[in-house]
Amino acid sequence: MNQKLKNRSKLSNDSYDIDENKSLNDIKFEKNKIKNNSTNFCLKLIKFLTVFILITIGFSYVTTETFTFGHKIPNWRKYIPRKERVFTVEELSKYDGTNPDLPIYLAILGKVYDVTAGRQYYNAIDGSYGFFSGKDATRSYITGCFKTHLTHDLRGLTPGEIKNLNQWVDMYSKSDKYFYVGTVILPEIDPNSPIPAPC
Ligand code: HEM
Numbered sequence: 001m002n003q004k005l006k007n008r009s010k011l012s013n014d015s016y017d018i019d020e021n022k023s024l025n026d027i028k029f030e031k032n033k034i035k036n037n038s039t040n041f042c043l044k045l046i047k048f049l050t051v052f053i054l055i056t057i058g059f060s061y062v063t064t065e066t067f068t069f070g071h072k073i074p075n076w077r078k079y080i081p082r083k084e085r086v087f088t089v090e091e092l093s094k095y096d097g098t099n100p101d102l103p104i105y106l107a108i109l110g111k112v113y114d115v116t117a118g119r120q121y122y123n124a125i126d127g128s129y130g131f132f133s134g135k136d137a138t139r140s141y142i143t144g145c146f147k148t149h150l151t152h153d154l155r156g157l158t159p160g161e162i163k164n165l166n167q168w169v170d171m172y173s174k175s176d177k178y179f180y181v182g183t184v185i186l187p188e189i190d191p192n193s194p195i196p197a198p199c
Contacts, residue, residue: 089136097133098124098125106135106136111184131146136151137150139152143199156195
């Protein structure tokens with residue numbers, strides 16, 4: 001009798017095990033189905049967005065002859081958080097555009113800006129404003145003297161003239177093309193030295 005009971009319980013356990021396996025498989029199947037469904041949805045969404053973006057760009061080009069409906073694309077480099085650099089005058093001089101593998105930097109009022117996006121103006125080889133690069137030539141921004149005034153020496157200039165420099169600083173700091181890099185340690189001006197001669 002006892003043996004019979006044992007066998008019965010064994011049997012019922014076996015059948016219970018089989019049921020449990022079945023339901024586990026079912027769950028796995030359901031899970032995979034959900035996973036596949038969401039993957040399919042994501043792929044469809046990516047496909048839709050790609051086609052939508054391409055059509056929009058195409059439409060923009062046909063109507064405005066630009067890919068962005070005439071809007072300027074901001075310089076993404078400007079928004080990358082970066083460590084502020086401190087240059088010596090010698091270090092800064094390397095970034096004058098003579099080496100095409102290096103960015104172009106210039107300084108105004110001791111602040112260094114990356115002007116690589118304007119390489120055609122700022123490279124020291126054949127850029128029309130190449131004399132600004134790799135140095136702080138603040139004085140020449142005011143006087144327009146690009147020979148003897150390529151210096152940070154502002155002695156003899158009026159407060160009004162110096163205030164006008166803000167326009168140039170704004171041009172670099174608010175530009176979509178250029179961005180702030182750091183500062184340059186400028187040598188102190190010897191008060192006994194002569195004021196730079198005008199061009
Ligand atoms: C104080 C005098 C001047 C300073 C400091 C100065 C400075 C500059 C700078 C920094 C740029 C580059 C702008 C950029 O990065 O987008 C530039 C561009 C330009 N400047 Fe001047 N500029 C001066 C006077 C003049 C004068 C008198 C003329 C006209 C005869 C002139 C004509 C141009 C032109 C045509 C450009 C466009 C870029 C090019 O073709 O080289 N600038 N200027």
